[in-house]
Amino acid sequence: MPTFVDRVVLHAAAGDGGHGCCSIHREKFKPLGGPDGGNGGRGGNVLLRVDSGVTTLLDFHFHPHQRAGGGRPGQGSNRHGADGDDLVLSVPDGTVVLSPDGEQIVDLVGAGSTYVLAHGGRGGRGNASLASARRKAPGFAELGEPGEQLDAVLELKSVADVALVGFPSAGKSSLVSVLSAARPKIADYPFTTLVPNLGVVQAGDHRPFTVADVPGLIPGASQGRGLGLEFLRHIERCSLIVHVLDCATLEPGRDPLTDLDVIEAELAAYTTDLSDRPRLVVLNKVDVPDAAELAELVTPDLQARGLAVHQISTASRHGVRGLALALAELVASLRAAVPSPAATRIVLRPRAVDEPDFTVRAEGDGFVVGGTKPLRWVRQTDFSNEEAIGYLADRLARLGVEKELAKRGAFPGVAVTIGAVTFDWEPTLSGREALLAAGGGDGDGYGEAGYGAVDTAVTIATVGGSGGTRAGARGGAVVSDLPLGPRGTDLRLRTSKRLTRAQRTALSDSADDFDDGAGFSDSAAFGDSGGSGGDADGGRG
Numbered sequence: 001m002p003t004f005v006d007r008v009v010l011h012a013a014a015g016d017g018g019h020g021c022c023s024i025h026r027e028k029f030k031p032l033g034g035p036d037g038g039n040g041g042r043g044g045n046v047l048l049r050v051d052s053g054v055t056t057l058l059d060f061h062f063h064p065h066q067r068a069g070g071g072r073p074g075q076g077s078n079r080h081g082a083d084g085d086d087l088v089l090s091v092p093d094g095t096v097v098l099s100p101d102g103e104q105i106v107d108l109v110g111a112g113s114t115y116v117l118a119h120g121g122r123g124g125r126g127n128a129s130l131a132s133a134r135r136k137a138p139g140f141a142e143l144g145e146p147g148e149q150l151d152a153v154l155e156l157k158s159v160a161d162v163a164l165v166g167f168p169s170a171g172k173s174s175l176v177s178v179l180s181a182a183r184p185k186i187a188d189y190p191f192t193t194l195v196p197n198l199g200v201v202q203a204g205d206h207r208p209f210t211v212a213d214v215p216g217l218i219p220g221a222s223q224g225r226g227l228g229l230e231f232l233r234h235i236e237r238c239s240l241i242v243h244v245l246d247c248a249t250l251e252p253g254r255d256p257l258t259d260l261d262v263i264e265a266e267l268a269a270y271t272t273d274l275s276d277r278p279r280l281v282v283l284n285k286v287d288v289p290d291a292a293e294l295a296e297l298v299t300p301d302l303q304a305r306g307l308a309v310h311q312i313s314t315a316s317r318h319g320v321r322g323l324a325l326a327l328a329e330l331v332a333s334l335r336a337a338v339p340s341p342a343a344t345r346i347v348l349r350p351r352a353v354d355e356p357d358f359t360v361r362a363e364g365d366g367f368v369v370g371g372t373k374p375l376r377w378v379r380q381t382d383f384s385n386e387e388a389i390g391y392l393a394d395r396l397a398r399l400g401v402e403k404e405l406a407k408r409g410a411f412p413g414v415a416v417t418i419g420a421v422t423f424d425w426e427p428t429l430s431g432r433e434a435l436l437a438a439g440g441g442d443g444d445g446y447g448e449a450g451y452g453a454v455d456t457a458v459t460i461a462t463v464g465g466s467g468g469t470r471a472g473a474r475g476g477a478v479v480s481d482l483p484l485g486p487r488g489t490d491l492r493l494r495t496s497k498r499l500t501r502a503q504r505t506a507l508s509d510s511a512d513d514f515d516d517g518a519g520f521s522d523s524a525a526f527g528d529s530g531g532s533g534g535d536a537d538g539g540r541g
C-alpha cells in the first residue's frame with residue numbers, strides 16, 4: 001500500500017556565513033596601508049511559507065534534504081562577500097512544524113504565513129572591521145558561522161470547514177467532485193484516496209466553504225488499521241463532520257446504522273476530542289433501487305438520534321444541491337459563532353528579554369559555558385591563529401565569563417567547555433592591574449604577568465606571518481591548551497615569550513602606549529595586555 005504522505009521529516013540546513021578576509025592594503029611606496037579585509041556574507045535562511053497552490057508535502061518526501069545558499073567570503077580591498085540566497089520552501093496551508101521529539105514548534109495557517117526554520121550563519125568580520133584603536137592591524141579575521149542545521153517534522157492538518165468521513169468506497173470523493181470543481185480520484189476499490197482532497201464549494205449566496213475528503217475509515221482505524229490514525233488528524237481542524245454512508249454496499253455485516261456506529265467509535269477513540277463538532281448524515285447511492293429503500297428505512301432512526309439526514313446520489317445528482325445549501329448555511333452559522341483566527345503572518349522565535357548573555361554551569365569536574373554569544377564567538381574563531389584566540393579570550397573576559405567562573409569556584413587548569421571546544425582555564429587579570437601589583441603576577445598568563453618583577457616571564461601575544469609560535473609555557477608562563485579545538489589540533493589559548501631585560505624596561509616605561517607604539521614593525525611587537533586583560537594587539541611579523 002502506498003504511504004500516506006502528509007507527514008515528512010525535513011532535514012534543513014541554512015547556509016554557512018562567509019569567512020572574513022584578513023588582508024593588508026598594499027600600494028607602491030606605501031608598504032603598510034592598513035587592514036582592508038572585507039566581511040563575509042550572511043548564509044541564507046531556510047524559510048517555510050504557506051502557498052495556497054500547494055496541497056501536499058509530497059515534494060519533501062522525495063527531497064527531504066534542503067539547503068540554503070552560503071555567504072561568499074570577504075576579499076581584500078574592503079570587498080564584502082555577498083549574502084547567501086534564502087531558500088523558501090512552499091508548504092500547504094495547515095502545516096504543523098514539530099521538533100523530532102514531537103513538540104509543536106509552529107502551526108502555519110493562512111496563505112503567506114512564513115516561518116524561519118533554520119537561520120543562516122553570520123558572515124565573519126574581516127580584519128578591517130576588527131581594527132580598533134587598540135588593535136590597529138589585526139592579523140586575523142573571523143570565520144563565518146556555520147548555518148543552523150536541524151531536523152523538523154512537517155505534518156499536514158487540512159484546514160477545511162467540512163470533513164467527509166466514512167468507510168472506503170462510500171462515495172466521499174465522488175461527493176467532493178460533484179460539490180466542487182475538485183477532481184479527486186474515484187474508483188470502486190477501497191483506499192482510493194490516499195491524501196486528503198480539498199474542494200471549494202459555492203452554494204447560493206453564501207461565502208464559499210471548503211470540504212475535505214479524507215481517506216476511508218475502517219474498524220480499528222484509531223489503533224492504526226488501514227490508513228490508521230493518519231487521516232484523523234485532518235478532521236481536527238474541521239468545524240463540521242459529515243458522515244457519508246453507503247446504502248448500496250453488499251458487504252456482509254454492513255448497513256448504514258452499523259457503519260455510523262463504527263465510525264463514531266473510531267472518532268471517540270481518537271486522542272483529540274471531536275464530540276463537540278456538529279454532525280450531519282448523508283445516505284449515498286440512492287440511485288440504486290435497493291439503496292433507496294434502505295435509505296428510507298433508516299432515515300427515521302437517524303433523525304431520532306437528532307441527526308439531519310440527506311438522501312443523495314452522486315451518480316444521478318439527486319439531493320446534491322439541497323445538501324450543498326444546507327452545508328453552506330451550517331458553515332455560515334458556525335463561522336459566525338467562532339470568528340476565524342487571523343492568519344499568522346510571520347512567526348519569529350523571539351529571545352526572552354531577560355535571557356542572560358551567557359550561562360555558566362558546573363558539569364563533572366569542569367564547567368560549561370552556554371549562551372548565544374559565547375557559542376557564536378567560539379564558532380567564529382580560527383583556532384589556528386593565535387591572535388584570533390587571544391581576541392576570543394578578550395571578548396569572553398569582557399562579557400564577564402571569567403568573573404562568573406571565578407565566582408563559581410573555578411580554579412586555574414579546570415576544563416571549561418564552550419560549544420565544541422574545551423579550554424584549560426587560565427584566569428587573566430588586566431595587565432594594568434598586574435602592573436600595579438608590583439612584583440606582582442605569578443606569571444602564568446597572558447596579561448597577568450607582573451611586568452615589574454625581574455625573572456618573571458611576561459606573556460605577550462606574538463603575531464605574524466607564521467601564525468605565531470607554539471612555544472610558550474616556559475618560565476612559568478601561560479598556558480591554556482585547547483585539546484578539542486575544532487580542527488583537532490593541540491592549541492594554546494595563549495602564547496608566551498620570555499622578554500629580554502631591555503624589552504621589560506621598554507614595557508614598564510611606556511606601558512601607556514603599547515597600542516600605538518607597536519605599529520607595523522618587523523620585529524614581534526608587544527601586544528597590549530592592558531585594559532581588558534589581554535588583547536593581541538600590535539604589529540605583524
Ligand SMILES: Nc1nc2c(ncn2[C@@H]2O[C@H](COP(=O)(O)OP(=O)(O)OP(=O)(O)O)[C@@H](O)[C@H]2O)c(=O)[nH]1
Pocket residue numbers: 166167168169170171172173174175185186187188189190191192193194214215216217248284285286287288312313314315316
Ligand atoms: N451507483 C452509485 N455509485 C456511486 C455513487 N457514488 C459513488 N459511487 C461509486 O462508488 C465507488 C467509490 O467511490 P469513491 O468516491 O471513490 O469512494 P470513497 O469514499 O472516496 O472511497 P475511498 O477513497 O476508498 O475511501 C466508485 O466506483 C463510485 O463510482 C452513487 O451515488 N451511486
Ligand SMILES: [Mg+2]
Pocket residue numbers: 172173174185186192193213215
Ligand atoms: Mg476517496
